[in-house]
Amino acid sequence: MFDFSIVTSWIDNLLKGWMPSWAATTVECVLIGVGLLLAYALLALFYIYFERKVCAAFQCRLGPNRVGPWGVLQSFADMFKILIKELITLNHIDKFLFALAPYLVIIASMMSFAVLPWGKGLQIIDFNIGIFFLIAVSSIGVLGILLAGWSSNNKFTLIGALRSGAQMVSYELSIGLSVLTMVAFAGTMSVTGIVEAQKEGWFIFTGHIPALIAFVIYLIAGTAETNRGPFDLPEAESELTAGYHTEYSGIHFGFFYLAEYLNLFIVSGVASLLFFGGWMPLHISGWEGFNMVMDWIPSVVWFIGKAIVISFIIIWFKWTFPRLRIDQLLALEWKYLLPINLVNLVLMVIVIIYGLHF
Amino acid sequence: MISLDIFGIQNSALLVIVALLTGVALVALAMWIAGLISPRSFNPQKGEAYECGIPTRGNSMTRFSVGYYLFAILFLMFDVETVFLFPWAVKVRELGTDGIISIAVFFSILVLGLVYAWRKGALEWK
Numbered sequence: 001m002f003d004f005s006i007v008t009s010w011i012d013n014l015l016k017g018w019m020p021s022w023a024a025t026t027v028e029c030v031l032i033g034v035g036l037l038l039a040y041a042l043l044a045l046f047y048i049y050f051e052r053k054v055c056a057a058f059q060c061r062l063g064p065n066r067v068g069p070w071g072v073l074q075s076f077a078d079m080f081k082i083l084i085k086e087l088i089t090l091n092h093i094d095k096f097l098f099a100l101a102p103y104l105v106i107i108a109s110m111m112s113f114a115v116l117p118w119g120k121g122l123q124i125i126d127f128n129i130g131i132f133f134l135i136a137v138s139s140i141g142v143l144g145i146l147l148a149g150w151s152s153n154n155k156f157t158l159i160g161a162l163r164s165g166a167q168m169v170s171y172e173l174s175i176g177l178s179v180l181t182m183v184a185f186a187g188t189m190s191v192t193g194i195v196e197a198q199k200e201g202w203f204i205f206t207g208h209i210p211a212l213i214a215f216v217i218y219l220i221a222g223t224a225e226t227n228r229g230p231f232d233l234p235e236a237e238s239e240l241t242a243g244y245h246t247e248y249s250g251i252h253f254g255f256f257y258l259a260e261y262l263n264l265f266i267v268s269g270v271a272s273l274l275f276f277g278g279w280m281p282l283h284i285s286g287w288e289g290f291n292m293v294m295d296w297i298p299s300v301v302w303f304i305g306k307a308i309v310i311s312f313i314i315i316w317f318k319w320t321f322p323r324l325r326i327d328q329l330l331a332l333e334w335k336y337l338l339p340i341n342l343v344n345l346v347l348m349v350i351v352i353i354y355g356l357h358f
Numbered sequence: 359m360i361s362l363d364i365f366g367i368q369n370s371a372l373l374v375i376v377a378l379l380t381g382v383a384l385v386a387l388a389m390w391i392a393g394l395i396s397p398r399s400f401n402p403q404k405g406e407a408y409e410c411g412i413p414t415r416g417n418s419m420t421r422f423s424v425g426y427y428l429f430a431i432l433f434l435m436f437d438v439e440t441v442f443l444f445p446w447a448v449k450v451r452e453l454g455t456d457g458i459i460s461i462a463v464f465f466s467i468l469v470l471g472l473v474y475a476w477r478k479g480a481l482e483w484k
Binding site: 025029032033036037040041083084085086087088089090091092094102103106107109110111113114124125126127132150152153154155156157158159162165166169170172173176177180181183184187188189241246247250251252254255326327330331334335338339342346349352353 | 395432469
């Protein structure tokens with residue numbers, strides 16, 4: 001399997017040969033920044049196209065098919081169109097908080113984006129508390145959404161923001177506890193460590209029943225965390241026009257849209273990291289030929305492919321289930337998912353320490 | 359712990375700052391481009407809130423349902439307790455049975471808190 005650290009260390013040595021070490025580090029930081037920006041923008045554009053195509057397929061339509069072959073350039077056209085739309089200045093808003101909110105939402109998703117394991121040797125931020133850091137920074141996004149709703153000075157946005165806040169903080173508990181279950185199983189919080197621990201088999205296969213339960217809970221909570229259907233009451237278009245971003249226009253609205261799709265990718269990426277081995281290829285012990293073929297597929301393709309498959313399931317949810325009411329939503333989290341999660345954690349600890357098999 | 363940070367940069371804090379600045383740069387850059395190429399036109403009606411067509415009554419930054427506060431407080435309680443569980447989860451293999459017994463006390467307090475909130479009716483949406 002191709003190790004990307006060969007490329008990065010080659011660039012590193014090349015730069016260190018030309019210039020002093022501090023200048024080389026600066027250039028590398030700029031390279032990382034540009035790479036992150038490109039990956040972020042391209043993935044967001046791909047996801048917008050992907051969601052529209054999948055949604056169209058579920059509704060027996062064709063979806064975007066005019067701009068470029070099979071409509072692949074549709075989201076580029078949309079991005080350009082959103083850039084040339086007027087940014088409306090409203091009268092009665094809190095201008096500072098109104099401008100601050102998109103920054104917080106984008107920063108939260110960009111920082112959690114950088115922690116994901118992209119491939120072998122292609123890990124951008126590698127803390128020993130990586131997954132914990134990811135949970136911590138991704139919760140900054142709630143703050144941005146609450147500020148956006150509050151500062152717009154509009155009843156729809158206020159209700160949307162409060163619903164979103166209640167929903168996201170509630171389901172963060174479930175995400176935290178399922179991550180905790182898998183961290184207990186892996187015995188490390190480092191992202192590289194978790195991927196390495198799945199060399200012999202993905203956690204969904206080796207983790208017995210508790211890993212399966214944790215995965216299902218993670219998937220439900222992750223759908224709620226990204227404010228997607230059936231948990232899309234913060235922007236329930238039939239009751240709240242557009243929820244917390246009603247008053248945003250042009251590219252200002254675009255940031256929320258971008259962050260929503262990127263959060264979908266991040267949630268699926270974390271699911272593939274915790275349960276499907278990150279960039280680890282699928283290995284079946286004993287099948288040497290099969291394992292070798294799997295090893296030829298680059299690690300980046302494995303990671304992004306797994307994330308896209310999980311995103312497809314989350315998009316599938318949206319077109320299958322009707323929207324929940326706020327009391328049903330909170331009851332689902334606090335009365336079902338949280339107790340199940342606590343029991344599941346105990347089960348996982350029993351599996352780990354006493355080696356019981358289910 | 360071996361650090362496998364990209365380009366052999368050992369300083370993770372630096373990379374966190376790079377990611378943060380990238381986020382800021384994305385928003386600032388896009389806002390700047392939009393400011394350059396987007397049209398501007400003035401109309402007093404545009405500044406009004408997007409609500410129902412007739413002038414909005416009063417300020418929208420007002421009091422709201424107390425139920426949201428209740429769930430925020432519950433979240434705070436449980437989230438802080440989950441944070442305390444993380445260090446234990448990393449070491450659970452080495453600690454073994456002793457670890458289970460000592461965490462059981464902490465864990466039962468957490469469950470008791472949930473049961474109390476449930477019995478008090480704090481989990482009902484009113």
